[in-house]
Amino acid sequence: xxxxxxxxxxxxxxxxxxxxxxxxxxxxxxxxxxxxxxxxxxxxxxxxxxxxxxxxxxxxxxxxxxxxxxxxxxxxxxxxxxxxxxxxxxxxxxxxxxxxxxxxxxxxxxxxxxxxxxxxxxxxxxxxxxxxxxxxxxxxxxxxxxxxxxxxxxxxxxxxxxxxxxxxxxxxxxxxxxxxxxxxxxxxxxxxxxxxxxxxxxxxxxxxxxxxxxxxxxxxxxxxxxxxxxxxxxxxxxxxxxxxxxxxxxxxxxxxxxxxxxxxxxxxxxxxxxxxxxxxxxxxxxxxxxxxxxxxxxxxxxxxxxxxxxxxxxxx
Amino acid sequence: xxxxxxxxxxxxxxxxxxxxxxxxxxxxxxxxxxxxxxxxxxxxxxxxxxxxxxxxxxxxxxxxxxxxxxxxxxxxxxxxxxxxxxxxxxxxxxxxxxxxxxxxxxxxxxxxxxxxxxxxxxxxxxxxxxxxxxxxxxxxxxxxxxxxxxxxxxxxxxxxxxxxxxxxxxxxxxxxxxxxxxxxxxxxxxxxxxxxxxxxxxxxxxxxxxxxxxxxxxxxxxxxxxxxxxxxxxxxxxx
Numbered sequence: 001x002x003x004x005x006x007x008x009x010x011x012x013x014x015x016x017x018x019x020x021x022x023x024x025x026x027x028x029x030x031x032x033x034x035x036x037x038x039x040x041x042x043x044x045x046x047x048x049x050x051x052x053x054x055x056x057x058x059x060x061x062x063x064x065x066x067x068x069x070x071x072x073x074x075x076x077x078x079x080x081x082x083x084x085x086x087x088x089x090x091x092x093x094x095x096x097x098x099x100x101x102x103x104x105x106x107x108x109x110x111x112x113x114x115x116x117x118x119x120x121x122x123x124x125x126x127x128x129x130x131x132x133x134x135x136x137x138x139x140x141x142x143x144x145x146x147x148x149x150x151x152x153x154x155x156x157x158x159x160x161x162x163x164x165x166x167x168x169x170x171x172x173x174x175x176x177x178x179x180x181x182x183x184x185x186x187x188x189x190x191x192x193x194x195x196x197x198x199x200x201x202x203x204x205x206x207x208x209x210x211x212x213x214x215x216x217x218x219x220x221x222x223x224x225x226x227x228x229x230x231x232x233x234x235x236x237x238x239x240x241x242x243x244x245x246x247x248x249x250x251x252x253x254x255x256x257x258x259x260x261x262x263x264x265x266x267x268x269x270x271x272x273x274x275x276x277x278x279x280x281x282x283x284x285x286x287x288x289x290x291x292x293x294x295x296x297x298x299x300x301x302x303x304x305x306x307x308x309x310x311x312x313x314x315x316x
Numbered sequence: 317x318x319x320x321x322x323x324x325x326x327x328x329x330x331x332x333x334x335x336x337x338x339x340x341x342x343x344x345x346x347x348x349x350x351x352x353x354x355x356x357x358x359x360x361x362x363x364x365x366x367x368x369x370x371x372x373x374x375x376x377x378x379x380x381x382x383x384x385x386x387x388x389x390x391x392x393x394x395x396x397x398x399x400x401x402x403x404x405x406x407x408x409x410x411x412x413x414x415x416x417x418x419x420x421x422x423x424x425x426x427x428x429x430x431x432x433x434x435x436x437x438x439x440x441x442x443x444x445x446x447x448x449x450x451x452x453x454x455x456x457x458x459x460x461x462x463x464x465x466x467x468x469x470x471x472x473x474x475x476x477x478x479x480x481x482x483x484x485x486x487x488x489x490x491x492x493x494x495x496x497x498x499x500x501x502x503x504x505x506x507x508x509x510x511x512x513x514x515x516x517x518x519x520x521x522x523x524x525x526x527x528x529x530x531x532x533x534x535x536x537x538x539x540x541x542x543x544x545x546x547x548x549x550x551x552x553x554x555x
Contacts, residue, residue: 176429179409179416182406182409183406183409186406187406190400190405191406191417192388192392193366193367193392193397194397194421194422194468194471194472195389195393196389196417197387197389
């Protein structure tokens with residue numbers, strides 16, 4: 001019976017994913033612009049969260065660098081979008097971010113635990129002030145304008161980045177490197193003594209995750225139309241992925257996706273309906289989630305699943 | 317030619333010489349024991365061999381190649397594996413995945429997944445853990461966690477295996493099983509270098525024993541020679 005269920009899963013999971021993808025591809029047709037903007041905002045947060053999850057969830061290294069990578073993507077776009085075609089700009093944005101990640105990773109991934117978190121937090125501030133200094137000193141401006149692109153283009157670029165990210169995550173998880181990343185999170189010393197080149201693997205995975213954050217930043221810059229270092233290197237973009245992934249639950253791959261979707265949708269609703277109480281409500285929701293959902297939304301779903309008749313399986 | 321050789325290996329922690337001017341050799345196919353009172357530098361010596369620490373002076377050669385100061389993963393890939401005194405398992409991964417990592421990242425870098433799985437399953441059978449292969453490693457008893465470590469180390473296909481206190485904390489039955497396991501590993505043609513406090517085990521399993529005290533090698537020889545050595549008795553029991 002278990003085998004039959006397993007086979008069934010093999011069929012309906014890809015089928016469900018394909019249906020969701022088709023629905024997302026068809027979404028902009030005949031929908032108001034607001035819906036498209038709302039959905040690509042959600043997609044953007046899923047990209048930020050999932051690329052954070054790609055590195056930080058298995059290894060246990062708490063990275064607060066996403067805002068730095070996102071900002072590098074934004075500035076790549078701001079400097080190049082008038083000179084080069086959009087897909088090229090997006091790719092360069094991703095590559096520039098991953099170069100920064102390679103450099104930072106090689107320097108700092110020997111730091112463990114809270115020190116790594118501190119350093120990556122500092123990196124965001126450093127990048128912000130470096131760019132600010134550069135702009136004031138050499139270009140004499142504080143911010144930059146970008147030529148807007150229509151919403152559907154932004155939507156499809158964001159969707160493409162997300163699909164590429166999810167495929168990358170899936171293949172890394174399935175490969176032996178997925179197992180190795182997990183072993184680093186469990187016991188780095190033992191992993192090294194079992195033949196895993198822990199430093200190289202960490203640096204490369206960190207750089208891969210930065211590609212997607214940077215690419216998302218590059219397209220997001222065009223949606224923002226005006227950017228300055230404070231907008232580009234907003235530290236909230238580092239905390240959001242952590243919050244969203246925790247809110248969704250990191251036990252399963254779909255957890256952070258669910259968390260990012262629900263959380264960014266909630267944010268949007270609360271910000272428009274209750275502009276004055278928005279922060280208070282978000283804070284309350286987070287507190288309740290941490291107190292009552294230690295394993296995030298995934299934990300909640302698994303609890304329901306277990307209660308449903310026939311849903312319970314012994315795992316020994 | 318010895319499989320493992322060390323010359324003048326020295327490592328300080330602050331002003332304290334944890335391991336000082338130690339020379340030794342381990343021959344292929346031998347089971348060599350390393351004993352000494354607490355704090356003698358036994359685990360530090362293992363850390364120096366496996367690359368967890370780099371020596372300040374001296375050289376370590378494995379199969380004739382200088383491995384001094386190499387990273388642990390490179391040393392592992394050359395065919396030198398180890399277990400840890402305080403078990404270091406991948407607690408939330410299944411027992412099978414723990415061992416699978418060794419098959420996938422050991423001396424061969426490109427093992428097809430099916431072969432790696434077959435090897436890992438075989439090794440779990442070898443150490444007697446087939447029944448619990450799907451259980452998270454953290455849910456096992458201490459003795460079984462130690463077996464996971466042994467299986468994971470063997471999965472990397474070592475020529476030399478360092479066992480750091482395999483038998484500490486085990487009951488007499490488990491010690492007997494562990495001794496039998498060590499013999500079976502030797503019968504596979506793997507050379508063993510082991511730290512042990514359980515004298516009964518070390519006396520009956522080892523071909524040769526080295527004694528460390530305050531970071532220095534003070535005696536070496538067959539179990540009989542070491543057991544009757546005046547210096548060794550003095551170190552353990554006082555003058």
